[in-house]
Amino acid sequence: MDQLPFEVKLFILEFYRLPLNRILYQVIDTVNHPECLVLNLNSSKLIKLMYGHCSTNQSRSIQLLYKHIDLSYPCIVTNVFPGSHLEFELLEKLNFNNLKSVLLRGQTDLTLSDVIDFIDRCPRLDSIDLKNQQNMVSDSDELKYETKFVHQQTTRSWVNISCYQYRTEAIDSLSSFPQLQVLQIINPYNNRKAKNRRNASIMIKSNIVDDLLKLSNIKKLYLLDYTVTRDNLAAIQQSKCLQALHVDVPYAFLRRFLKICSRHPSLKKLYLGRHDYEDDDFRMLSSTSSLCNLALSSSTLDLSAQGFDFVLSNHFITKLSLTDMSKISSELFTALGASKYLTKLTISYSKVTDGDLELLFGVPGGLPFLQHLNVDGNESLSNSSMIIAMKHKSLTSVQMKGASLSADWLLALDGMQSDIKKLCFGCIRISSEITNEHARILSGMRSMEHLEIWGFSVSPEIMADLVDACQSLNTLKCSGCVSNPDFWKRVVEKTKIIKIL
Numbered sequence: 001m002d003q004l005p006f007e008v009k010l011f012i013l014e015f016y017r018l019p020l021n022r023i024l025y026q027v028i029d030t031v032n033h034p035e036c037l038v039l040n041l042n043s044s045k046l047i048k049l050m051y052g053h054c055s056t057n058q059s060r061s062i063q064l065l066y067k068h069i070d071l072s073y074p075c076i077v078t079n080v081f082p083g084s085h086l087e088f089e090l091l092e093k094l095n096f097n098n099l100k101s102v103l104l105r106g107q108t109d110l111t112l113s114d115v116i117d118f119i120d121r122c123p124r125l126d127s128i129d130l131k132n133q134q135n136m137v138s139d140s141d142e143l144k145y146e147t148k149f150v151h152q153q154t155t156r157s158w159v160n161i162s163c164y165q166y167r168t169e170a171i172d173s174l175s176s177f178p179q180l181q182v183l184q185i186i187n188p189y190n191n192r193k194a195k196n197r198r199n200a201s202i203m204i205k206s207n208i209v210d211d212l213l214k215l216s217n218i219k220k221l222y223l224l225d226y227t228v229t230r231d232n233l234a235a236i237q238q239s240k241c242l243q244a245l246h247v248d249v250p251y252a253f254l255r256r257f258l259k260i261c262s263r264h265p266s267l268k269k270l271y272l273g274r275h276d277y278e279d280d281d282f283r284m285l286s287s288t289s290s291l292c293n294l295a296l297s298s299s300t301l302d303l304s305a306q307g308f309d310f311v312l313s314n315h316f317i318t319k320l321s322l323t324d325m326s327k328i329s330s331e332l333f334t335a336l337g338a339s340k341y342l343t344k345l346t347i348s349y350s351k352v353t354d355g356d357l358e359l360l361f362g363v364p365g366g367l368p369f370l371q372h373l374n375v376d377g378n379e380s381l382s383n384s385s386m387i388i389a390m391k392h393k394s395l396t397s398v399q400m401k402g403a404s405l406s407a408d409w410l411l412a413l414d415g416m417q418s419d420i421k422k423l424c425f426g427c428i429r430i431s432s433e434i435t436n437e438h439a440r441i442l443s444g445m446r447s448m449e450h451l452e453i454w455g456f457s458v459s460p461e462i463m464a465d466l467v468d469a470c471q472s473l474n475t476l477k478c479s480g481c482v483s484n485p486d487f488w489k490r491v492v493e494k495t496k497i498i499k500i501l
Contacts, residue, residue: 100124100125100126100127101125101126101127101128101129101160102118102122102125102127102128102129115128115130126157126158126159126160126179127158127159127160127161127182128160128161128162128163129160129162130162130163130164131162131163131164131184131186157177157179158177158179158180159179159180159181159182160180160181160182160183161174161177161180161182161183161184162182162183162184162185162186162222163184163185163186164185164186164187171185171208171212171223174212175208175211175212175214175215177215178215178216178217179217180215180217180218181217181218181219181220182219182220183212183218183220183221183222184220184222184224185222185223185224185226186224186225187224187225187226205229206228206229206230206231206232209223209228209229209232209235209247210231210232210235213232213235213236213238213239213242214235214239216240216241217241218239218241218242219241219242219243219244220242220243220244220245220269221242221244221245221246221247222244222245222246222271223246223247224246225248225273226247226248227247227248227249227250228247228248228249229250230250230252230253233253233256233257233260236257236260236261236264237260237264239264239266240266241266242264242266242267243266243267243268243269244267244268244269244270244271244293245261245267245269245270245271246270246271246273246295247271247272248272248273249272254272254277254281255281255284258281258282258284258285259284261284261288261291262284262285262287262288262291263288264290264291265290266290267290267291268290268291268292268293269291269292269293269294269295269319270291270293270294270295271295271296271297271321272295272296272297273296273297273298277296277298277307278307279306279307280307281307282307282308282310282311283310284310285310285311285314285317286310286311286313286314287314288314288316288317289316290316291316291317292316292317292318292319293317293318293319293320293321293344294311294317294319294320294321295320295321295322295323295346296321296322296323296325297322297323297324297325298324298325298326305329305331305332305334305335308332308335308336309335312335312336312338312339312341312342314341315340315341316341317341318341318342318343318344318369319342319343319344319345320336320342320344320345320346321344321345321346321348321374322346322347322348322350323346323347323348323349323350324348324349324350325347325349325350325351326350326351327351328347328350328351328352328356330355330356330359333356333357333359333360334359334360334362334363336360336367337359337360337361337362337363337366337367338363338366339366339367339370340366340368340369341369342367342369342370343369343370343371343372344370344371344372345367345370345372345373345374346372346373346374346375347374347375347378348374348375348376348377348378349376349377349378350377350378351378351380352375352378352380352381353378353380353381354380354381354382354384354385357375357381357385357388357389358384358388361388361389361392367392367394368394369394370392370394370395371394371395371396371397372395372396372397372422373389373392373395373397373398373399374397374399375389375399375400375403376399376400376401376402376424377401377402378400378402378403379402379403379404379428380403380404381400381403381404381405382403382404382405383405383406383408383409383412384409385400385403386398386400386403386405386409386425387409387412387413390409390413390416390418390420391413391416393419395419395420396419396420396421396422396447397420397421397422397423398420398422398423398424398425399422399424399425399452400424400425400426401424401425401426401452401454402426402428402454403425403426403427403428404427404428405425405426405427406427406432407432407433407434407435407438407456408432408438409425410437410438410441410442411437411438411441413441414441418444418445418446418447418448419447420445420447420448421447421448421449421450422448422449422450422451423442423445423448423450423451423452424450424451424452424454425452425453425454426452426453426454426455426456426479427454427455427456428455432456432457433456433457433458434453434456434457434458434462435462436462436465439458439462439463439465439466439469442466442470443465443466443469443470445470446470446471446472447472448470448472448473449472449473449474449475450473450474450475451470451473451475451476451477452476452477452478452479453476453477453478453479453481454478454479454481455479455481456481457481458478458481463476463478
């Protein structure tokens with residue numbers, strides 16, 4: 001730090017002192033509008049310092065101070081959507097000797113060979129997230145580069161790796177990274193528009209999963225749409241520090257698997273997908289004292305309250321996620337609403353109706369500790385459901401995207417004190433305008449730190465006033481809300497905080 005020029009030191013102090021994490025970004029339908037404007041509300045000088053001359057001028061060493069870079073959305077204005085030449089240019093120029101982690105979530109044209117070349121220039125990199133880079137698995141030379149990657153990285157202390165993968169042989173090679181703590185491998189077949197997604201799960205050889213579970217530091221193992229075998233149960237039982245597990249399990253030994261997981265001393269999160277569960281299956285979870293987060297997904301499952309009594313009666317299970325459910329009984333919504341222990345509840349893409357949420361929040365004294373609610377992807381939900389959820393006093397985070405909403409649900413909250421910190425709402429059938437009155441009510445939510453708006457018309461003047469009024473707001477995301485290419489430029493021109501910086 002002492003070797004840096006004075007003006008560079010000043011920028012570093014500003015970086016830590018000022019609220020430079022206030023980010024605006026816009027995602028436009030790339031079919032009808034092949035532009036994506038991305039703008040970071042940081043000072044232009046700091047942006048230039050980070051991504052401008054410092055990346056090309058070798059005399060500048062400020063880049064060595066950064067330990068993490070997020071390329072999900074580039075921090076400069078561009079007329080190309082994230083993932084063409086922009087990220088490649090950044091990966092080509094930025095040689096962060098002390099860089100520890102990289103997130104590259106936006107779809108890009110990068111190949112696995114590009115990423116490996118970048119990794120070679122980052123000797124201390126131990127965490128990389130490539131979950132959305134589907135094109136990498138179609139690279140004709142992928143196997144060659146995978147082999148190169150494994151052979152070159154065996155001496156590096158990799159901690160976190162997330163990526164797509166076709167072949168299980170490459171998963172096996174990851175067991176040579178002894179420091180690995182988090183591993184997420186996604187089966188790309190499940191992310192294609194296949195008619196039968198339930199047959200997309202791939203069986204992994206038992207020795208591969210065993211080798212991964214034997215890693216002394218593995219804490220989170222996510223093998224999405226990969227099926228484990230009966231032979232893996234002993235390795236799961238013996239894993240010493242496993243905290244989160246996401247796998248598909250054949251029904252033939254599901255109960256034995258649940259029994260092992262319920263007694264595992266360190267396992268806190270369990271995700272199970274695509275099963276025709278029976279009510280009695282959940283009896284295995286009634287006595288668990290370490291598992292606190294349970295996630296279920298099944299497009300053929302009819303959930304009843306009887307089976308879930310075993311789950312809801314356990315005060316250790318405080319987080320519950322139900323995704324892609326074909327039907328959830330009204331009795332189960334009432335049972336969920338009566339829960340005294342849940343702090344986080346997700347019921348997404350499960351055909352939830354307004355009547356279901358009325359049952360959920362209609363139990364007197366129910367859900368006293370619920371802080372997070374996510375009901376994304378339920379098209380039947382309307383304004384009344386949003387109002388019911390927002391009036392639940394304990395909630396600090398509400399997500400309701402992909403619903404049949406208009407902006408007028410906000411009018412019912414006028415004058416109401418709110419402790420909401422994260423608010424995400426979006427419409428799928430109704431497109432309405434966010435007016436000054438709506439924005440005034442939103443700006444009255446003084447605790448709000450994250451706001452996402454999907455599918456509503458809004459002017460740059462209203463958006464600028466909203467940003468100015470919400471002093472605690474860190475992130476504002478608008479998707480499908482505007483098509484004017486000058487929208488964010490006009491927002492910035494009218495936003496007072498830009499003048500301060």
